[in-house]
Amino acid sequence: MLKLYSFGPAANSLKPMLTLFEKFEFGREFTVHQLNPAKFEHHSDWFKAINPRGQVPALEDAGRIVTESTVICEYLEDAHPTAASLRPEDPFDRAQMRVWTKWVDEYFCWCVSTIGWHRYVGKMAQKLTDAEFEEKLKAIPVPEQQVKWRRAREGFPQDMLDEEMRKVAVSVRRLDDHLRDHEWLAGGAYSLADICNFAIANGLQFGFAELVNPSDAPGLIRWLEQIAARPAAQLMFASVPREIVHETRELNV
Amino acid sequence: MLKLYSFGPAANSLKPMLTLFEKFEFGREFTVHQLNPAKFEHHSDWFKAINPRGQVPALEDAGRIVTESTVICEYLEDAHPTAASLRPEDPFDRAQMRVWTKWVDEYFCWCVSTIGWHRYVGKMAQKLTDAEFEEKLKAIPVPEQQVKWRRAREGFPQDMLDEEMRKVAVSVRRLDDHLRDHEWLAGGAYSLADICNFAIANGLQFGFAELVNPSDAPGLIRWLEQIAARPAAQLMFASVPREIVHETRELNV
DSSP states (O other), X not given: OEEEEEXXXXXXXXXXXXXXXXXXXXXXXXXXXXXXXXXXXXXXXHHHTTOTTOOSOEEEEXXXXXXXXXXXXXXXXXXXXXXXXXXXXXXXXXXXXXXXXXXXXXXXXXXXXXXXXXXXXXXXXXXXXXHHHHHHHXXXXXXXXHHHHHHHHHOOOHHHHHHHHHHHHHHHHHHHHHHHHOSSSBTTBOOHHHHHHHHHHTTHHHHTTTTSSTTXXXXXXXXXXXXHTSHHHHHHHHXXXXXXXXXXXXXXX | OEEEEEOSSSHHHHHHHHHHHHHSOBTTTEEEEEOOGGGTGGGSHHHHTTOTTOOSOEEEETTEXXXXXXXXXXXXXXXXXXXXXXXXXXXXXXXXXXXXXHHIIIIIHHHHHHHHIIIIIHHHHHTSOHHHHHHHHHTOOOHHHHHHHHHHHHOOOHHHHHHHHHHHHHHHHHHHHHHHHOSSSBTTBOOHHHHHHHHHHTTHHHHTTTTSSTTTOHHHHHHHHHXXXXXXXXXXXXXXXXXXXXXXXXXXX
């Protein structure tokens, strides 16, 4: 039985989660252990014994732990090939898939994440007293994550927010330009390139509606709806609750 | 015949270059087309027709172009499997290999690169007149690269240099801690994890000798020497010249 430690079906957690729902039977072949980010559960000692970096998602497979969302997706294809293959067979197409997943991890996810932290995580952190906040920070093993929490609470510098918003717009343009002319991102078929980009792009039609709407980004909107309508995605969203961290908005970090 | 467009055998260019030298016969199965960074050849129109991002390395294989150094390495394993396999067979070990190559691309390469640009590329850019420099900048397709060139010429902010130096030290510690107890980085065998990390780490024993020396980092030093002594590495260094961009120092960006 595979076990995924994750937040709800959004952001990096969604990548291996949707991959699992596409490939395996939920509850029989895999389970999801959902951590609560509002309780900083990923920084708790029990979870840091699983992933010393205190980051979700992490996959447990026969007692071994695989970390890093994109690496987990490739691992599932390597270790558990199923009829639902999520990597193109052609090596050139597979390389294009990896250019897209790499771009998510090095560019797209960071700009969306910073704006998400600015909007939602900051408010969550502001509810803590200074002493409580400093106590939480101490439990975070990655120094860059400590800096990000502090910035979220104190307010990100405006020039950083402006630059990240610029990158979100560049990212939306890049995806939409491709998806206006192509059904999928790589190799003419649904693949990890789509899953990993969907993980970050899904929700932009609400949070960044001025960029992601049917008239400005028809290719991207069509592709988001196409993935959300897949049986695996529908089952995932119905089975794993999204977390609420501030008012009625889900956490998307 | 495979053709690699690259700079000399250092940094990102070294990753697919050493992979090619490990797997194939130089001159018969692959060639290297070396671009001159001091002439900004990677931003020339002829090369941007090959890679619109104006970045080396790029691999040409039967008329198709694969970009992104780490993606090229995996592509060579997918498209041209040889007796010299550079990926572990076990899926879990392969995942560990990818955690290491991903870490190079998202963390290790950036801190080393910024310090390298500060030390060497800045001086190269300062030799240009303002008008020449602005003309060169216009040819660079990636906005973040334009910013990096401008910062290199004007001087990186000190707090950025301090932070990158901190990350270089963290990186050296991470590699050495692992390599004191393990011959190789992943799966008990020489793999793309070693090649991609060697690409960035080789040279630190000169440029960062206060960190990378036999008494402070014996595991890292042993591993650097072990890779440099491989026949493929020796042939690569003997066959492809390193570029000189400033006085007697090679470019390592």
